[in-house]
Amino acid sequence: MKTGLNKREKNKELNRAAILTAARILFGESGYSDTTVRDIIGRTGLASGTFYNYFRSKEEIFKALRDETARQVRPRLHAERSRATSLSDFVYLTFHSFFETIKVNRDLYEITRRNSGMLRLQQDTPEIIAGLRDDVEDAIRRGLLPRIDLDYFVPAIIGVALEVGDAMIQRIPLDVEAAARFASQLFTGGIPALSVPEGGA
Amino acid sequence: MKTGLNKREKNKELNRAAILTAARILFGESGYSDTTVRDIIGRTGLASGTFYNYFRSKEEIFKALRDETARQVRPRLHAERSRATSLSDFVYLTFHSFFETIKVNRDLYEITRRNSGMLRLQQDTPEIIAGLRDDVEDAIRRGLLPRIDLDYFVPAIIGVALEVGDAMIQRIPLDVEAAARFASQLFTGGIPALSVPEGGA
Amino acid sequence: MKTGLNKREKNKELNRAAILTAARILFGESGYSDTTVRDIIGRTGLASGTFYNYFRSKEEIFKALRDETARQVRPRLHAERSRATSLSDFVYLTFHSFFETIKVNRDLYEITRRNSGMLRLQQDTPEIIAGLRDDVEDAIRRGLLPRIDLDYFVPAIIGVALEVGDAMIQRIPLDVEAAARFASQLFTGGIPALSVPEGGA
Amino acid sequence: MKTGLNKREKNKELNRAAILTAARILFGESGYSDTTVRDIIGRTGLASGTFYNYFRSKEEIFKALRDETARQVRPRLHAERSRATSLSDFVYLTFHSFFETIKVNRDLYEITRRNSGMLRLQQDTPEIIAGLRDDVEDAIRRGLLPRIDLDYFVPAIIGVALEVGDAMIQRIPLDVEAAARFASQLFTGGIPALSVPEGGA
DNA sequence: CATGAATGAGGTTTCATTCAT
């Protein structure tokens, strides 16, 4: 039955979730290579062999984490962006939803950042960002954006999102709106639009 | 003769260079953790112990590579930027010199990209980028740039430089000017300035 | 059952004991530095990594061996000596219990002998001897021994115990009483007391 | 010619001596296994390959050091002992000359102590002590000593010499006479002869 | 002879993975 999991099945789910969580934290903190399977399983209190009841290898859990990110994050980013009705709207929502996601899922984000090119697990674009190109193409079709060289434009968005995102996280207080405003002003009007009024910090 | 190196010294230079080159390639291809000392020395045809005649540890050769980058690249980027006489000039030269550097030292660039957050070897800002903030501050003092929030602006430049730089490298033909033009237009006038005339790619 | 160990636990005990025994023999034969972890584990038939399931390092197993000695030997030597009621009694029991211990734990003794000053693992006094000074001080308080310069007297006992002990072990038949008699006569009456009747060996 | 060494030959002698001295110090400080050929040669300022112009191997220099000890020390100890005219004389001179030797050649002594059973280089009796048995047998023949079990007596002397010698070295001020007096009193009259007058240290 | 870089066997230790319980 879909609705009810018996005790055994429920425990399986919990264990799997616990292992994933531990891996998420550790990959984020130390990177893929410097995180051992023992580190991961040790954080859960389970025995080391148990790891292999849930994941076939260390590589597999890394991929599972990526997929999780994709499943959770992509639809959300897409939904936000599709509400846009103007260029500045589109840009602001893109950055805002991305920064908001970073703030909420900081550990998943760390993994993507710290292990971008690792092993041979990499994709050209981190999952957390996937889907952006489609949405941009759609925005062009909808007339929100002018015709642009996407091979440079999409990376430009990504670059700003990642680096300004990093800066945002380190800043106190953590202000998603301010960061999103900064990035979207840059993309909407360039440097002149960024000018800080008199005694700005 | 004072000027020339004798055979022994010349050979030492060659070996050291060979080891550095091998490390550069492998760190770039596989990252720091997944590159073994044996991989490195194996590529040179030397014996495994010989590695340690030149570098005290795996970590040390990594640092040596980084320092090499810094010594080669920083002064050059700085020199280019300090020639700027206007906002658009400053931005264009910044991106252009960076992309040019990437093109020439592609392997060194890969290392920095792939190992940014790795191990505990990282610095907050990869060497290849260090110095940018100083130059931007200087440009503001010189009136080339308006007063801006540097904690977001500098990362924004870096993000675009890195991601557009990656895109540029994969593109054939490799066109530094085009990439620099794109990035500086974005920073100078925002998306509207990017608009591609009719039949653009 | 609480009292018995199951198969797993029993096997663990056996393996740990096997590793300790192998180390004991090899350290005794070749000394600490010239005994490799591979030698030790090889003697047990276990895989090389297994060593590190039981001891964190080569140094640790050495210490474990020492502690084992201490736990086994010290209380026993102390108990014997505290039974003494006269000077000659005290001296005889001291040597006798020491020689008896050597005889029984010959391999542990070899380790202590061969590695006394080694590496930086040493303690000033090998465990096998520790406690002697306390007992001597106690004997002086109890009036069994006169007031003596302990900084020379304790080493003198130790020196005779070790060297005569070595000689005893090589002698056939191994006669603990004879060795103890010799040493205690020397300490009780000096050389004159050692005089061998007519046809002595 | 015996009398004059030319410059080349003199330098050879100096180098050989320098290497031996360095080895003596280092073997004494760290033991045979933990001293590297590079450590030794490094202390002399010579190049590592040069070591092998003087000694065929690390083991050989160790043996050379042993032989040096024997050549220097044995005759001297023998000469001192043969002057003895009574039991107490013999015993006192034996210990005194040994302690005096220790004091003067502390580094050679350390080597013998720290590496007694090492490698397979050991002899049953350290070189520094060799010859003792012969002298004792001679003393018995000369009527200085009673007939004694030499297999225990010689080791007893050695044990006291080594251990009291160690204690003496650590004591400040270093008093050879006091140590020799202690040891010879013990051997002459046993513990009763050691009794310290009232407020002795 | 002196030099010091090159050699490569071998040392200690780690860790993903397997498997008997």
Add this chain to the structure above:
DNA sequence: TATGAATGAAACCTCATTCAT
């Protein structure tokens, strides 16, 4: 399924010794 000891390949590094200069 859970356990955790066993496995063994492989990582980093050391060092006695050789050899071209």
